[in-house]
Amino acid sequence: xxNKLLVTTTVNGEQREFLxxxxxxxxxxxxxILYLTGAKExxxxxxxxxCSVIVDGVLTNACCMLAVEVEGSHVETVEGLxxxxxxxxxxxxxxxxxxxxxxxxxxxxxxxxxxxxxxIPTPDERQVRHWLAGNLCRCTGYDKLVRSVLKAADxxxxxx
Amino acid sequence: xxxxxxxxxxxxVGTSPLRPDGLDKVTGRAQFADDFHLPxxxxxxxxxxxxxxxxILSIDTRAAAALPGVRAVVTGADFPAxxxxxxNQGAAGVLNIREMxxxxxxxDKALYDGHxxxxxxxxxxxxxxxxxNLIQVEYELLPPVMNVCxxxxxxxxxxxxxxxxGAFIAPTEKYLPNASRIQLGNGDPAQGFAEAxxxxxxxxxxxxxxxxxxxxxxxxxxxxxxxxxxxWTATQGQFALRDHLADIIQVPLSNxxxxxxxxxxxxGGKERLYIDPVAALLAKKAQRPVKIAMRRDEVFxxxxxxxxxxxxxxxxxxxxxxxxxxxxxxxxEAGAYAGGPxxxxxxxxxxxxxxxxxxxxxxxxxxxxxxxxxxxxPGAPQALFAVEQMIDELAHELEMDPxxxxxxxxxxxxxxxxxxxxxxxxxxEKMLETVQAHPHYQAPLEGPHxxxxxxYSIWFNIGEISSAHIQVNPDGSVALTTASPDLSGTRxxxxxxxxxxxxxxxxxxxxxxSDTRSIGFSLPSVGSRTTYSTxxxxxxxxxxxxxxxxxxxALLWETQADQVSVQNGVFSNQTDPGQTMTFNDLxxxxxxxxxxxxxxxxxxxxxxxxxTAAHLVDVKVDxxxxxxxxxxxxxxxxxxxxxxxxxxxxxxxxxxxxGIGMALNEEYxxxxxxxxxxxxxxxxxxxxxxxVPMLETVILESPNPAHPFGVRGCGEISIAPPPxxxxxxxxxxxxxxxxxxxxxxxxxxxxxxxxxQVNMDAQERPSKPS
Ligand code: FES
Ligand code: FES
Numbered sequence: 001x002x003n004k005l006l007v008t009t010t011v012n013g014e015q016r017e018f019l020x021x022x023x024x025x026x027x028x029x030x031x032x033i034l035y036l037t038g039a040k041e042x043x044x045x046x047x048x049x050x051c052s053v054i055v056d057g058v059l060t061n062a063c064c065m066l067a068v069e070v071e072g073s074h075v076e077t078v079e080g081l082x083x084x085x086x087x088x089x090x091x092x093x094x095x096x097x098x099x100x101x102x103x104x105x106x107x108x109x110x111x112x113x114x115x116x117x118x119x120i121p122t123p124d125e126r127q128v129r130h131w132l133a134g135n136l137c138r139c140t141g142y143d144k145l146v147r148s149v150l151k152a153a154d155x156x157x158x159x160x
Numbered sequence: 161x162x163x164x165x166x167x168x169x170x171x172x173v174g175t176s177p178l179r180p181d182g183l184d185k186v187t188g189r190a191q192f193a194d195d196f197h198l199p200x201x202x203x204x205x206x207x208x209x210x211x212x213x214x215x216i217l218s219i220d221t222r223a224a225a226a227l228p229g230v231r232a233v234v235t236g237a238d239f240p241a242x243x244x245x246x247x248n249q250g251a252a253g254v255l256n257i258r259e260m261x262x263x264x265x266x267x268d269k270a271l272y273d274g275h276x277x278x279x280x281x282x283x284x285x286x287x288x289x290x291x292x293n294l295i296q297v298e299y300e301l302l303p304p305v306m307n308v309c310x311x312x313x314x315x316x317x318x319x320x321x322x323x324x325x326g327a328f329i330a331p332t333e334k335y336l337p338n339a340s341r342i343q344l345g346n347g348d349p350a351q352g353f354a355e356a357x358x359x360x361x362x363x364x365x366x367x368x369x370x371x372x373x374x375x376x377x378x379x380x381x382x383x384x385x386x387x388x389x390x391x392w393t394a395t396q397g398q399f400a401l402r403d404h405l406a407d408i409i410q411v412p413l414s415n416x417x418x419x420x421x422x423x424x425x426x427x428g429g430k431e432r433l434y435i436d437p438v439a440a441l442l443a444k445k446a447q448r449p450v451k452i453a454m455r456r457d458e459v460f461x462x463x464x465x466x467x468x469x470x471x472x473x474x475x476x477x478x479x480x481x482x483x484x485x486x487x488x489x490x491x492x493e494a495g496a497y498a499g500g501p502x503x504x505x506x507x508x509x510x511x512x513x514x515x516x517x518x519x520x521x522x523x524x525x526x527x528x529x530x531x532x533x534x535x536x537x538p539g540a541p542q543a544l545f546a547v548e549q550m551i552d553e554l555a556h557e558l559e560m561d562p563x564x565x566x567x568x569x570x571x572x573x574x575x576x577x578x579x580x581x582x583x584x585x586x587x588x589e590k591m592l593e594t595v596q597a598h599p600h601y602q603a604p605l606e607g608p609h610x611x612x613x614x615x616y617s618i619w620f621n622i623g624e625i626s627s628a629h630i631q632v633n634p635d636g637s638v639a640l641t642t643a644s645p646d647l648s649g650t651r652x653x654x655x656x657x658x659x660x661x662x663x664x665x666x667x668x669x670x671x672x673x674s675d676t677r678s679i680g681f682s683l684p685s686v687g688s689r690t691t692y693s694t695x696x697x698x699x700x701x702x703x704x705x706x707x708x709x710x711x712x713x714a715l716l717w718e719t720q721a722d723q724v725s726v727q728n729g730v731f732s733n734q735t736d737p738g739q740t741m742t743f744n745d746l747x748x749x750x751x752x753x754x755x756x757x758x759x760x761x762x763x764x765x766x767x768x769x770x771x772t773a774a775h776l777v778d779v780k781v782d783x784x785x786x787x788x789x790x791x792x793x794x795x796x797x798x799x800x801x802x803x804x805x806x807x808x809x810x811x812x813x814x815x816x817x818x819g820i821g822m823a824l825n826e827e828y829x830x831x832x833x834x835x836x837x838x839x840x841x842x843x844x845x846x847x848x849x850x851x852v853p854m855l856e857t858v859i860l861e862s863p864n865p866a867h868p869f870g871v872r873g874c875g876e877i878s879i880a881p882p883p884x885x886x887x888x889x890x891x892x893x894x895x896x897x898x899x900x901x902x903x904x905x906x907x908x909x910x911x912x913x914x915x916x917q918v919n920m921d922a923q924e925r926p927s928k929p930s
Contacts, residue, residue: 021286023286031194031195036188037188037191037192037194037195038187038188038189039188040192040194040374040375040424041194041376041453042374042375042376042456042841043456043840043841044455044456045456045840045842047456047840047841047842048374048841050374077188078186078187078188079187079188081186081187082187087186087187091186091187094182094186095178095179095182095183095186096178097806098176098649098806098807098809098810100182100185100186101425101647101648101649101807101810101814102373102374102375102422102423102424102425102647102648103181103182103185103186103190103422103424104192104373104374104375104424104425105374105424106185106186107188110186125854128849129849129850130850132848132849133848133849133850134848135849136374136841136846136848137374137849138371138372138373138374138425138427138814138818138846139425139648139810139814140810140813140814140817141810141813141814141815141816141817141818141852141855142813142817142847142848142849142852143813143852143854143855144806144809144810144813145849146849146854147854
């Protein structure tokens with residue numbers, strides 16, 4: 001189709017090609033074209049963080065970036081968190097510390113927390129709260145979410 | 161079978177196992193409504209009224225229909241006239257289907273900013289949205305009525321020529337053109353006030369608020385050539401949705417199947433339908449499946465928020481601390497159609513204190529806002545904001561300790577509630593004693609502008625109708641199916657109850673939520689009822705399964721079923737004590753003993769199960785900016801029995817933070833024309849992780865006799881105390897009372913300044929010679 005653009009990008013370590021319209025966001029491309037529905041839409045205007053992904057190492061709201069902008073980039077989504085070795089320590093901690101209730105915000109929080117731990121491996125409570133402030137959760141009241149991230153950081157530090 | 165209930169302690173209940181559905185949620189694999197796709201599916205978008213109150217003169221959809229990629233357009237004219245206007249749903253009240261249909265799509269008048277007026281289905285959501293913008297609607301503007309006081313004023317514009325009165329689950333009487341009323345009372349208030357040594361009168365207001373679930377409303381509908389309609393959506397009640405949809409689109413109930421997908425939060429706001437009939441009619445016209453996903457601004461403008469209020473209280477008390485009389489004027493917004501949370505507000509306003517002479521005047525008030533729907537302990541936070549501040553103020557005036565004052569007037573099991581029924585068994589005293597003895601209550605407050613506040617509440621959990629099905633498989637695994645959508649971990653709390661009853665490991669039980677074709681009727685997951693009410697039915701079904709299995713064992717042992725006992729999943733032959741068999745071994749032999757083992761039940765449980773909560777909060781108030789910081793927070797809640805304590809704590813904390821948001825930030829801001837100005841999550845201002853500290857929880861367990869393990873339910877009550885507790889803490893910190901929610905910085909600032917002025921004036925006045 002004449003009004004579609006070809007985008008080549010790396011998603012969770014795999015090279016992907018897709019056709020999209022210029023008006024489509026990265027979130028739409030991930031969800032509706034690549035069928036990676038882990039990233040969620042809570043607002044489509046950058047308010048809630050449910051669509052959080054990591055683009056070239058930078059925590060990003062996928063709803064606020066155009067799909068064509070990820071040409072040649074490395075995109076990380078929640079689907080890439082677990083590895084052959086099992087769940088990522090963050091995923092494990094979210095399960096063990098009941099860091100989720102309905103779970104709609106969970107992929108976004110996991111990606112924000114991953115971006116945090118990539119940068120600050122042993123954050124304190126304040127730093128965790130600061131990094132997660134761009135993600136809204138209406139279910140948990142944040143207590144168990146914050147504990148989950150702190151626990152995952154401990155688990156990862158203990159492994160090193 | 162001689163014995164099934166564990167009498168000394170629990171094996172599963174009270175532990176915190178990992179929940180199986182959690183795995184899909186941390187890996188991104190869980191299927192929420194927006195993740196659902198069908199081949200050949202169209203996308204629907206809705207055009208909404210930009211006016212709060214307007215007559216619709218004409219709608220021209222020709223340009224939209226002509227846009228390439230557009231497959232169907234519908235307006236109010238495509239909605240069938242409803243056959244039976246009123247639908248009696250028993251304990252769920254009498255529902256007005258005509259109004260429900262008009263709320264989904266306006267007919268003659270648009271009643272609020274965001275009221276749907278037309279819809280389009282197109283190949284993709286962008287084209288659908290473009291097409292809606294091509295629809296021409298001619299409006300005649302009418303004056304909007306934007307709050308309860310304006311709606312009840314003498315010369316208020318009339319919103320409905322006629323309306324059917326009725327608050328949520330209770331009848332009301334038409335009283336004014338825009339309002340209906342409930343009056344309740346006991347004793348002789350005039351006499352009670354005459355006996356009082358101190359009488360206080362206060363007014364309180366609050367703004368419209370929203371549940372704020374992070375997942376919007378999303379539905380996908382197929383209407384096939386046999387007029388079978390299938391709906392895949394996120395709902396708190398698949399049966400309620402089915403029943404309402406059938407009446408609105410005029411299709412037999414048995415033609416509809418509603419399949420509940422994972423739900424991304426509801427809090428009461430997803431038990432009513434908005435877009436499903438629209439998607440159904442578009443699907444019928446286009447003869448293709450249609451998906452509609454609401455944008456976030458549509459969620460704010462056109463779903464079911466919770467009432468703004470005007471509350472006036474008059475309380476009388478004796479010098480010794482005995483409450484003698486109370487008068488409550490509770491005016492709650494109903495929104496565009498009658499039926500707000502008024503009755504539940506009345507139930508929860510003063511229940512927990514015995515007031516011998518009381519009169520409650522409740523008003524359900526129609527305004528040009530979206531139709532109010534339940535929001536977690538509907539109506540209670542607003543009523544408590546008023547009543548618990550009044551109680552605190554009276555205690556201060558009497559120079560009594562606020563806990564002692566509450567203790568003196570405390571309602572106990574068996575005492576009469578205002579509507580007459582007795583308070584079901586619960587230990588109301590223990591709650592206050594626990595607060596008193598807690599280190600937080602004892603801890604000194606250090607630093608300037610810091611204060612501590614307390615609020616105490618009772619809320620009544622719903623029982624009523626639930627269904628459950630259990631199937632035992634030959635490998636010993638157990639499939640548990642219910643009709644109760646899982647908002648936050650109830651699949652595991654129900655699986656745990658089944659495992660406890662059956663005496664097996666929770667890992668053996670897999671719990672799922674069924675569509676409306678595969679299980680009996682159930683009321684929605686509302687009213688803190690799933691773990692309690694559905695749980696009780698699950699226990700009954702599990703008991704029946706054990707009976708069946710005892711009979712199977714009896715066959716193998718050639719004895720009578722009543723000679724077989726079962727304890728912790730081991731069946732024993734009473735006539736031959738050496739003979740035992742495990743649950744798994746017996747399951748493996750089901751086909752030798754008569755075939756499959758399964759049981760289904762639609763059961764009924766008691767309603768008005770009380771739960772209590774007390775919240776203790778320390779705040780710091782910045783007198784320059786009016787900003788209130790939460791320094792320490794302790795939630796005390798009596799849940800009867802905590803089935804999965806970690807998720808119970810999660811309910812307590814989540815509800816509390818919603819209450820904190822309501823107390824300090826959240827409100828609908830309308831302009832003078834009645835248009836919503838802050839229809840986004842950022843501008844509406846949900847609390848973030850930076851707004852709250854860690855939240856300490858204290859679980860109390862005074863058992864509920866109506867549940868085999870004593871479960872009361874725990875989901876709602878903790879949203880109610882935060883506004884009052886924080887208001888009382890602000891008073892303790894800076895000596896001002898806030899009478900208007902949210903207690904946003906500018907209001908706190910203004911109150912401090914006003915008080916400062918009063919103090920200055922008092923100082924400047926020349927003191928009289930004594
Ligand atoms: S959906 Fe992207 S921030 Fe909310
Ligand atoms: S778990 Fe429901 S929004 Fe966070």
